[in-house]
Amino acid sequence: MKQICALLAVCASVSTSAADPEVQDFGKTxxxxxxxxxxxxxxKGLTAxxxxxxxxxxxxHVPGKNGKSEDVILGWDSVAGYESEDNQYFGCTTGRVCNRIAKGKFSIGGKDYTVATNDGPNHLHGGVERSLDKVVWDAKAxxxxxxxxxRFKYTSPDGEEGYPGNLKCQVVYFLAKNANRISISYKATTDQPTPVNLTNHAYFNLAGAGSDTVLDHVLTLNADKxxxxxxxxxxxxxxxPVAGTPLDFTxxxxxxxxxxxLTDTSALGYDHNFVLNAKQDDSKPYNHAATLLHKASGRRLRIMTKEPGIQFYSGNFLKGQQGKNGKTYAHRSAVCLETQHYPDSVNQPNFPSIILKPDQEYQTSTLLIFGVSGQK
Structure with a gap:
């Protein structure tokens, strides 16, 4: 009898540790x-x-120095919120090309392409109706x-939002078992040359989503330029160089x-692309991009990436919309730290290229590593 109980305990342990993620309905589009x-x-107490x-x-949901967990990103309680006008790309995968393309125009191999101008005179985050943040991806836990x-997969057909080529995309979120570390990995292939620049657009407030401001957070960026x-x-x-400017977070x-x-600029605060410094150790796959710290809770976020840049946005256009659990998302109450290639790279020959060719595979990934200040 003791042997049977011991065997059942082992089986239960194996089943629990190897359990797939829970799945539930989140509404309909x-x-x-x-x-x-x-x-x-x-x-380790992290839930994503x-x-x-x-x-x-x-x-x-990330634990702080007192052991209490808080949900540290902005979002909505159901799909309906993400389809509302109050959604500002909360937590989504943005693309095919994240950030901006000047005047919604670019050329590849002498052929001109036009995409939507949905941010003043420019194209932003992949388009209007069928950008990657607005489609339902196939998912496998x-x-x-x-x-x-x-693992999420989606094939963007040739011509969708004006982009050339059938683009097969994959995004994988993976939460480490024994560390508060989330990896976000991207892959893509195409049958025509096309620009690709993918990122995640999470809005962070390490005090907890719905807290008054993010201006008390301490930021470090591994970027001299x-x-x-x-x-x-x-x-x-x-x-x-950032030296001598309000952009110096070295x-x-x-x-x-x-x-x-910066309030009298068009950005109305921080909305800038930073050029990450070269990796100190080429044997390691990731480069340190940013560290964000909230001293009161002790929560710390380190961002590691394979991308050359990071867009720092200080929530300048948050307007008090009510998000999850009725919490208010006030002006500058969250920050985005988007690892990516530089804005308008498709039109800037001296920037790292974002053109993906049919004989190539787009691959990149970013790590979100959470900890508590004063602890390893």
């Missing part, structure tokens, strides 16, 4: 497509929830001895310390 929500959990519409990060994940932009936030093509700095110096 306006066209009636059912969307599911996937819950990833680990042994992702949904199939937009391959979107919906919730991220899985687990292994290292943790839990969800940035790409100056014109009044429509399109890069001029130059790369200049050492830890409170976000609110100098933001008022």
């Amino acid at each position: 306006k066209d009636g497509t059912a969307v599911q929500l996937y819950t990833l959990k680990n042994e 929830k992702v949904m199939a519409r937009g391959a979107t990060l919906v919730e991220l 899985y687990s292994n001895d290292k943790g839990q994940g969800v 940035y790409t100056p932009a014109d009044d429509t936030l399109i890069p001029t093509g130059k790369i200049e 050492k830890p700095k409170r976000i609110g310390a100098r933001i008022e110096k």
Whole structure:
């Protein structure tokens, strides 16, 4: 009898540790497509929830120094919120080309292409109706001895939102079993040359989503340089040092310390692309991009990436919309740290290229590593 009980205990243990993510209904899109929500959990107290519409990060519950967990990203309680006008790309996968394309125009191999101008005179985050944040991806949850994940796939057809080529995309969220670390990995292939630049658009407030401000957070960016932009936030093509400007976060700095110096610019605060410094160790796959710290809760976020740049946006256009659990998302109450290639790279020959060719595979990934200040 003792042997049987011991065997059952072992089996239960194996089943629990290898359990796939929980799945639940998250509502239907306006066209009636059912969307599911996937819950990833680990042994360190972190819970992440992702949904199939937009391959979107919906919730991220992270413990602080007192052991209490808070959901640290903005979002909505159902699909309906993400389809509303109040949604500002919360947590989604943006593309085919994230960030901006000047005047919605680019050329490849002598052929001109036009995409939607949905941000003043420019194209932003992939388009209007069928950008990657607005479609429902195929999803498959899985687990292994290292943790839990969800693999999202979507094929963007030739001509969708004006982009050339059939683009097969994959985004994988994976939560480590024994560390508060989430990887977001991307792959894509195409049958025609086409621009590709994918990122995640999570809005972070390490005090908890719905807290008053993010200006008390301390930010460090591994970037000595940035790409100056014109009044429509399109890069001029130059790369200049951050030293002596309000953009210098090479050492830890409170976000609110100098933001008022930027309020009379078109960005209305921080909305800048930073050029990441070269990796110190080429044997390692990831480069340190940013560290965000909220001293009161002790929560710390380190971002590692394979991308050359990071867009720092200080929530300048948040307008008090009510999100999850009725919480209010006030002006500058969250920050985006989007790892990516530089804005308008498709039109800037001196920037790293974002053109994917049929004989290539687009691959990149970013790590979100959470910890508590003063702890390893």
